[in-house]
Amino acid sequence: MKTVIIGSGNVAWHLAQAFKASGINLIQLFGRNQNNLKEISQKVNVPFSTENLVEADFYLICTSDQSIREVSRQIPYENVLVAHTSGSLSREVLEGSYRKACFYPLQTFSKNTNLNYKEIPFFIDAGWENDNLLLLDFAKKISENVMRINLDQKKQIHLAAVFACNFVNHLYAQAKEICDENEIPFQYMIPLIRETAEKIEKNNPKNVQTGPAARQDEIVIDLQRNLISNPIQLEIYNILTHSIKKMYEL
Amino acid sequence: MKTVIIGSGNVAWHLAQAFKASGINLIQLFGRNQNNLKEISQKVNVPFSTENLVEADFYLICTSDQSIREVSRQIPYENVLVAHTSGSLSREVLEGSYRKACFYPLQTFSKNTNLNYKEIPFFIDAGWENDNLLLLDFAKKISENVMRINLDQKKQIHLAAVFACNFVNHLYAQAKEICDENEIPFQYMIPLIRETAEKIEKNNPKNVQTGPAARQDEIVIDLQRNLISNPIQLEIYNILTHSIKKMYEL
Numbered sequence: 001m002k003t004v005i006i007g008s009g010n011v012a013w014h015l016a017q018a019f020k021a022s023g024i025n026l027i028q029l030f031g032r033n034q035n036n037l038k039e040i041s042q043k044v045n046v047p048f049s050t051e052n053l054v055e056a057d058f059y060l061i062c063t064s065d066q067s068i069r070e071v072s073r074q075i076p077y078e079n080v081l082v083a084h085t086s087g088s089l090s091r092e093v094l095e096g097s098y099r100k101a102c103f104y105p106l107q108t109f110s111k112n113t114n115l116n117y118k119e120i121p122f123f124i125d126a127g128w129e130n131d132n133l134l135l136l137d138f139a140k141k142i143s144e145n146v147m148r149i150n151l152d153q154k155k156q157i158h159l160a161a162v163f164a165c166n167f168v169n170h171l172y173a174q175a176k177e178i179c180d181e182n183e184i185p186f187q188y189m190i191p192l193i194r195e196t197a198e199k200i201e202k203n204n205p206k207n208v209q210t211g212p213a214a215r216q217d218e219i220v221i222d223l224q225r226n227l228i229s230n231p232i233q234l235e236i237y238n239i240l241t242h243s244i245k246k247m248y249e250l
Numbered sequence: 251m252k253t254v255i256i257g258s259g260n261v262a263w264h265l266a267q268a269f270k271a272s273g274i275n276l277i278q279l280f281g282r283n284q285n286n287l288k289e290i291s292q293k294v295n296v297p298f299s300t301e302n303l304v305e306a307d308f309y310l311i312c313t314s315d316q317s318i319r320e321v322s323r324q325i326p327y328e329n330v331l332v333a334h335t336s337g338s339l340s341r342e343v344l345e346g347s348y349r350k351a352c353f354y355p356l357q358t359f360s361k362n363t364n365l366n367y368k369e370i371p372f373f374i375d376a377g378w379e380n381d382n383l384l385l386l387d388f389a390k391k392i393s394e395n396v397m398r399i400n401l402d403q404k405k406q407i408h409l410a411a412v413f414a415c416n417f418v419n420h421l422y423a424q425a426k427e428i429c430d431e432n433e434i435p436f437q438y439m440i441p442l443i444r445e446t447a448e449k450i451e452k453n454n455p456k457n458v459q460t461g462p463a464a465r466q467d468e469i470v471i472d473l474q475r476n477l478i479s480n481p482i483q484l485e486i487y488n489i490l491t492h493s494i495k496k497m498y499e500l
Contacts, residue, residue, distance in 0.1 A: 065382045065470065088462075088470045106442055108460050113449055119441040146439060156432040159474050164425035164439050165446045166461030167490045168418050173455040173497065175414035182406040186459075188395055189414050190451055191369040192356055196415045197447035199363055201440055205423040210358050211416030222317065224409050232493045239489050240417045243482045247423065 001136065004028045004054065006038035007062035010109040011085050013043075015062060018117035020044040022141040027055045031063075057081065058138070060103060061094075073104055079228035081131055087158030090151050091127060101126035101135055104154055108165050121145035123154055174233055196210050206247070251388065254278045254304065257312035258286035260359040261335050263293075265312060268367035270294040272392045278304045281313075296333035307331065308388070310353060311344075319343050330380055337408030340401050341377060351376035352386055358415050373396035373404055424483055438490055456497070467485055 003024055005012050008031040021024045029048040031037050037048035053059075054073065061071055063082040068084045072094040075082055082094055083103035091100040101123040122139035124146065126132045132148055139146040149157070172193065179186045186197060199208050214219035221241055228234045253274055255262050258281040269276045276360040279298035281287050287298035293394070303309075303325065311321050316336045322344040325332055332344055333353035341350040352375040357365060372389035374396065376382045382398055389396040422443065429436045449458050462470035471491055478484045 007479055022404070040269055064465075065467065074282055079460065082359055088473055106438060108442060108449070108458075109447055110449060110460070111457050112305075113445070115445065116441070121438040121441065135344075144439070146375070147434075147438065149434070153432050153434060155477055157434055157438070157474070159477050160425040160428040160434070160439060161442055162463075162474065162487075163421045163428065165442050166459070166463065166494070167421050167486075168443070168446055169450070169455050170490055170494050170497070171413045171417050171421070172450050172462075173459065174412040176411040176455055178406055178413065182398070182403050184359065184397075184407055184410070186404060188356060188371040188397065188407070189410060192358060192411055193418070193447050193450070194414050195358055195365065196418055197443050199358070199360060200419070200422050200443070203360075205419050205426055208358075208360050209416070210360070211412055213412075213416065213420075217312075217315065222458070223338055223405070224412065227405055228408050232489070232496065235489050236417075236493060237412075239482070239485050240420055243424075243486060244416070244420050247420070247480065 001025060001055040001058050002027050003058045003060065003062050004030055004056045006053075008033045008040060009062065009064065011105070012036075012109050013040055013111055014107075014109045014117075015060065015085070015105065015113055016040050016044045018115075018120070020046070022115060024138070024141060025058055025208040026235050055080075058083070060085065065089055069095060072096055081126070081134070083126070087161065088155060089103065091125065095189070097127070099128055099131055102136060102154060103132055103139070104150070104157070106157060108159060108169075115173070115219055117142055117143055121147065123147055123149045123157060125149055125151060125154060148151075171236075174236065176213045177230075177233075209244065209248065211244070213241040214248045216245060216248070216250070251275060251308050251384070252277050252306040253308045253310065254280055254306045256303075258283045258290060259312065259314065259319075260361050260457055261355070262286075262312040263290055263361055264357075264359045264365055264367075264382065265310065265335070266294045266296065267393050268365075270296070270371070271367060272294040274388070274391060277306055282328050291357045305330075308333070309348075310335065313340055319345060322346055331376075331384070333376070333385070337411065338405060341375065349376070349378055349381055351381055351399070353385060353389070353402060354407070356407060356411060358419075367392055369395055371397065373397055373399045375399055375401060375404060375406060410500050421486075424486065427480075429482075459494065459498065461494070464498045465493060466498070466500070 026046050059082045081099045083101035091102050093098045104123040119214040124135045176186045178217040276296050291298040331349045333351035343350050344350045354373040356371040374385045377390045397416050426436045
């Protein structure tokens with residue numbers, strides 16, 4: 001299946017490498033940003049273009065949500081399959097007379113981090129049964145975690161990821177702020193952060209909750225409230241404490 | 251330095267093992283819960299008692315915050331050093347005519363998880379200069395991460411840990427709830443959770459924030475708000491989204 005990646009951001013950067021590592025027939029990188037394309041192109045040894053989109057079997061649009069519709073209009077071929085990687089948009093955002101699908105990789109993609117591509121979950125949702133099977137096979141070449149879903153499920157997965165990744169990272173940023181203000185090297189938090197993440201690989205997070213809120217320890221909670229001067233930080237503290245207390249009410 | 255651990259909960263369970271692994275002269279386990287004490291005693295091959303506290307050089311009280319004061323009264327010796335492991339209490343909570351200190355290990359301790367004790371940060375705060383040096387040396391036998399702090403710093407470390415560990419675990423629990431309700435195996439979240447935690451070992455969390463709030467993507471934010479039916483979950487979503495948006499305002 002001749003494959004083209006469209007886009008040159010972090011998702012394209014990683015998926016191009018994942019595709020090459022899995023022996024997928026990646027024949028072109030297409031996009032607007034020549035510098036980015038060039039960099040990926042050199043990394044995976046696949047030609048790029050900013051102007052002429054070659055004919056292929058499968059086009060994967062890895063751009064930002066805002067650009068997907070516009071980019072999808074530029075694919076002039078008909079008997080081809082086109083998918084996008086967005087966590088929130090349906091396949092109907094794609095405008096063309098080709099077959100349409102969603103191909104959603106669940107990971108936080110930053111350049112300059114090494115990812116184990118075999119582990120990345122890929123969620124598949126195509127308009128035609130044959131294309132679902134095609135994309136499931138395709139994704140299984142890359143990863144051991146592949147699942148077919150519908151649009152509602154995809155939106156919920158994306159929401160769960162916002163809690164488990166984006167919000168979690170923001171709490172790390174809040175913890176670092178507290179450390180910085182008190183001359184505590186943030187490095188000391190790393191073993192705790194790692195253990196917290198690793199513990200839930202084998203345990204239901206609900207069963208390994210620790211801390212003052214889970215044990216309804218009002219004395220420590222009040223003490224900590226008085227330590228916080230940043231009003232948004234205090235709001236975060238209050239709502240998460242409230243939510244934990246409610247979850248573990250006797 | 252002849253050492254006694256008082257308490258038989260998760261902290262005692264792990265520290266007894268950490269002490270033995272580091273060649274510390276642990277001579278007794280003391281506490282109220284005979285079953286728990288027996289289990290730890292067998293694991294580290296150190297005698298336990300529920301009644302007769304032996305004379306030693308150093309007593310480490312690993313009980314819950316609520317019990318520390320009461321337990322501290324039961325140490326009848328004078329020329330000894332007594333410390334507790336609480337993240338929120340000062341050493342002055344200890345009631346006795348011995349030398350007092352805080353000995354705070356920064357980790358989330360659950361039984362049945364294996365911890366790398368060499369990595370656990372220990373924070374030291376003793377009333378006498380000699381005892382600070384003594385405890386720094388003692389902790390360095392166990393771990394590579396040892397730091398002397400004051401009480402204000404300890405409280406802030408504990409607060410930072412609530413954000414980076416307790417609140418983070420609760421967000422994992424929220425993500426699992428979303429997955430469960432939508433028939434998505436929570437296992438699919440694990441690579442994302444692991445990468446989110448690992449990424450900040452080498453990066454400032456502020457510099458690797460991803461997701462709709464960081465890119466001020468109001469369309470996705472509104473879409474996600476409409477997916478949430480649980481009112482507390484929506485409050486969590488709103489305050490964390492607001493806080494991230496503020497951090498990355500253009």
